[in-house]
Amino acid sequence: MSISSIAFSNEIRKAVLKMVFEANASHIGGALSMTDLLAVLYSEILNINPKNPLDESRDRFLLSKGHACTGLYAALALKGFFDLKELDSYSKNGSMLLSHTNHKAPGVELSTGSLGHALPVACGIALAAKRKNKAFKTYCLLSDGELDEGSNWEAILFAPQHRLNNLIAIVDYNKIQSFGLVKEVLDLDPLNRKFESFNWNVIEIDGHNHDQIFEAFGKAKANLIKPSVIIAHTVKGKGVDFMENKLLWHYKSPSLEQYRQALEQLNSQ
Amino acid sequence: MKKFTYTEKKDTRSGFGAGLLDIGKKNPNVVALCADLTGSLKMDAFEKEFPERFIQCGIAEANMIGVAAGLTIGGKIPFTGTFANFSTGRVYDQIRQSVAYSNKNVKICASHAGLTLGEDGATHQILEDIGLMKMLPGMTVICPCDYNQTKAATIALEKHVGPAYLRFGRPAVPNFTDAATPFEIGKAQILTEGKDVSIFATGHLVWKAIEACEILEAKGISCELINIHTIKPLDEKAILASVRKTKCVVTAEEHQRNGGLGDSIAQLLSKEFPVPIEMVAVNDSFGESGTPSELMTKYGIDTPNVVSAVEKVLMRK
Numbered sequence: 360m361s362i363s364s365i366a367f368s369n370e371i372r373k374a375v376l377k378m379v380f381e382a383n384a385s386h387i388g389g390a391l392s393m394t395d396l397l398a399v400l401y402s403e404i405l406n407i408n409p410k411n412p413l414d415e416s417r418d419r420f421l422l423s424k425g426h427a428c429t430g431l432y433a434a435l436a437l438k439g440f441f442d443l444k445e446l447d448s449y450s451k452n453g454s455m456l457l458s459h460t461n462h463k464a465p466g467v468e469l470s471t472g473s474l475g476h477a478l479p480v481a482c483g484i485a486l487a488a489k490r491k492n493k494a495f496k497t498y499c500l501l502s503d504g505e506l507d508e509g510s511n512w513e514a515i516l517f518a519p520q521h522r523l524n525n526l527i528a529i530v531d532y533n534k535i536q537s538f539g540l541v542k543e544v545l546d547l548d549p550l551n552r553k554f555e556s557f558n559w560n561v562i563e564i565d566g567h568n569h570d571q572i573f574e575a576f577g578k579a580k581a582n583l584i585k586p587s588v589i590i591a592h593t594v595k596g597k598g599v600d601f602m603e604n605k606l607l608w609h610y611k612s613p614s615l616e617q618y619r620q621a622l623e624q625l626n627s628q
Numbered sequence: 629m630k631k632f633t634y635t636e637k638k639d640t641r642s643g644f645g646a647g648l649l650d651i652g653k654k655n656p657n658v659v660a661l662c663a664d665l666t667g668s669l670k671m672d673a674f675e676k677e678f679p680e681r682f683i684q685c686g687i688a689e690a691n692m693i694g695v696a697a698g699l700t701i702g703g704k705i706p707f708t709g710t711f712a713n714f715s716t717g718r719v720y721d722q723i724r725q726s727v728a729y730s731n732k733n734v735k736i737c738a739s740h741a742g743l744t745l746g747e748d749g750a751t752h753q754i755l756e757d758i759g760l761m762k763m764l765p766g767m768t769v770i771c772p773c774d775y776n777q778t779k780a781a782t783i784a785l786e787k788h789v790g791p792a793y794l795r796f797g798r799p800a801v802p803n804f805t806d807a808a809t810p811f812e813i814g815k816a817q818i819l820t821e822g823k824d825v826s827i828f829a830t831g832h833l834v835w836k837a838i839e840a841c842e843i844l845e846a847k848g849i850s851c852e853l854i855n856i857h858t859i860k861p862l863d864e865k866a867i868l869a870s871v872r873k874t875k876c877v878v879t880a881e882e883h884q885r886n887g888g889l890g891d892s893i894a895q896l897l898s899k900e901f902p903v904p905i906e907m908v909a910v911n912d913s914f915g916e917s918g919t920p921s922e923l924m925t926k927y928g929i930d931t932p933n934v935v936s937a938v939e940k941v942l943m944r945k
């Protein structure tokens with residue numbers, strides 16, 4: 360890696376901010392909360408090749424919270440899957456970068472947007488890998504809010520039944536969903552015990568601490584018996600102080616002044 | 629008209645089970661998924677022969693569709709099996725986003741479609757599945773008419789690339805098509821030629837339409853009967869060629885009138901060659917418990933309904 364994961368996460372944040380501002384788009388809070396997870400995944404963990412994005416032996420990464428696509432698009436462009444200039448087309452007519460995660464962009468494994476879809480697909484990929492004796496891992500990043508969807512719990516039942524020890528789910532547990540606190544809308548607590556009782560290997564971390572994130576993936580990969588879930592405690596809007604932990608920034612787009620202010624903060628990090 | 633005979637009645641779902649076993653033997657990439665209805669879908673033989681390629685998903689259809697989409701990597705061809713109701717309506721969003729939009733080579737195989745599942749009643753008798761599936765861009769929709777044809781259609785799907793929906797049913801029905809006839813997806817099957825009216829039928833209604841043609845022949849009416857086993861893509865060429873000759877149409881299906889085969893044909897003809905049409909289909913209603921034959925009579929999709937639809941459309945010609 361040419362840049363450390365922390366510097367990489369800062370580059371992702373700046374690109375996310377620019378995309379959301381210029382497109383007058385939503386969902387910046389949830390993109391910033393998962394940025395550190397993406398930064399470690401794409402700089403240290405995933406076995407992928409931007410020059411050969413469809414290499415059969417690659418690790419698979421599926422973003423289930425499709426609305427947070429700006430983070431993924433930024434990470435992929437910064438890694439060289441496509442030209443950084445493409446990010447300027449985000450959400451515009453004719454762009455491959457639709458405002459929900461789209462498989463037309465190189466490096467994107469699955470279109471997502473409607474919630475609760477990617478974990479079942481990840482189970483299918485992980486199962487195919489096991490049946491074919493392929494060594495690659497399948498990663499799936501979910502939001503906390505989308506764990507309301509029953510389809511996820513079908514997959515959470517399915518994965519241990521089929522001994523998918525090559526599947527690693529990550530929950531971006533930022534405690535806020537579309538229009539309220541997770542606790543108030545549909546409480547997930549105790550999330551760790553829920554996964555444990557479904558026979559998953561549970562790892563709980565601070566989702567902004569890169570050392571912890573890195574170690575968590577190591578532990579998950581080392582578990583040869585169960586599927587693993589990394590419950591990453593995160594802060595919605597992480598990195599921009601006036602966006603942090605604010606429900607408002609699930610949908611709001613920054614004004615020019617807010618954009619400049621946010622960029623200044625990110626430039627000084 | 630040509631005479632149609634059969635030696636036995638067989639259920640179309642068994643045709644699916646036999647076809648699946650056949651392609652399983654031929655192609656190691658064929659995998660099967662089931663939502664705890666292995667016996668009902670006649671997938672037991674495949675499960676027994678290829679346990680490593682059979683994936684029991686439990687009663688969790690949304691996950692099953694997603695797993696199937698994921699399994700397509702590396703050229704695997706997943707066939708999912710459950711009742712038509714749970715294969716479509718229950719998991720429509722999963723099919724739309726993770727199969728159709730993502731263009732995954734998943735074959736959604738659905739049994740117990742329509743009224744003829746009988747006693748289980750309205751909750752299970754889906755009459756909207758063809759409409760739901762044909763609306764999805766890129767989705768192929770197939771509804772074969774008997775055991776032999778369902779087996780042949782299942783076999784044909786192994787070579788077909790892209791998302792597809794295969795609809796079949798529960799009861800034993802006349803097995804009259806020739807087992808040796810290969811199944812060509814998207815190609816209408818002309819069963820008998822005639823000059824007065826074109827009858828386009830699909831699924832279980834094909835045999836009913838044959839019975840109707842025989843009754844009508846005795847009354848001096850010459851029917852052209854075409855089996856539309858592939859509802860999408862529709863064989864427009866064959867349909868138009870027939871209608872240009874007969875100049876009136878009856879459609880027949882075990883489905884809601886809204887969104888079914890008749891709907892597709894009316895859309896085509898209103899644009900290309902408008903003629904009088906009568907549709908034999910369920911008229912904006914849910915089903916109920918009863919024997920298949922009682923229900924077909926009660927909901928107006930039996931042989932006499934095809935006969936009277938033909939008589940009516942001839943008056944309008």
Ligand SMILES: [Mg+2]
Pocket residue numbers: 389502503504531532533534535536
């Ligand atoms: Mg959240």
